[in-house]
Amino acid sequence: MAFVALQAVVVRIAAGPLAGASWRTTVIKTMILMATASVAMATVASAQPLVPRVFGDPAGPRQEGSVRVQSSINVFLPGPTNESEDAQKLRDRGKRLVYEAAARECDLLREVVAKDCRIESISSTVNIGRQPYGQQVEGYTINGQTSFVITLK
Structure with missing residues (x-):
């Protein structure tokens, strides 16, 4: 509805001043119409009910007393x-460090x-890089x- 009113304003501006009105009057009326259209659009948007979205746990339902823990x-x-x-062995060593750390974290x-x-997920990333400080x-x-x-004690 507000969009239609805004289109009408644009058509009036393109067609020239309103019948018998000066250029300033046309601009003022256009500004008032645009402000009214903005308020109307905001009112319509705010009138929509806010319905919270409920997403299920991707790992499925959890037992009472269970907690998710994340480590990096x-x-x-x-x-x-x-x-x-040698480079491949180094990459494998890096991934092994991640997996061993995960097992020790559970212990x-x-x-x-x-x-x-219970380990739910593990991800490891190996990137070529340079040491951030020093040489x-x-x-x-x-x-x-x-x-x-x-599951908590």
């Missing part, structure tokens, strides 16, 4: 970054707060993220 690790491993066998959670610990040493930046679901 960032490591720089200096070494060759070409396609050699630590069991020692401190958890009756049970520009070539190597890999390893990033790992792990999500766990634990």
Whole structure:
């Protein structure tokens, strides 16, 4: 509705001044119409009911007393970054660090707060990088993220 009123204003401006009105009067009336149209659009938008979206847990329903825990690790491993066998071994070593850290994290959670610990997801990223400070040493930046679901003690 407000859009139609706004279109009518544009058509009037394009057709020239309103019948018998001066240029200033036309501009003032146009501004008033545009302000009214803006208020009308805002009123219509704000009148729409806000319905909260409820998304299910991607891992499925959780048991009572369970908690999701997330952990991350960032490591720089200096070494060759070409396609050699040594470079491949270094990339594999970086990924292994992420997986071993995830396993140790579950053990630590069991020692401190958890009756049970389950790894929900693990992601690891290996990027060629340079050490951010000191000498520009070539190597890999390893990033790992792990999500766990634990049952509290």
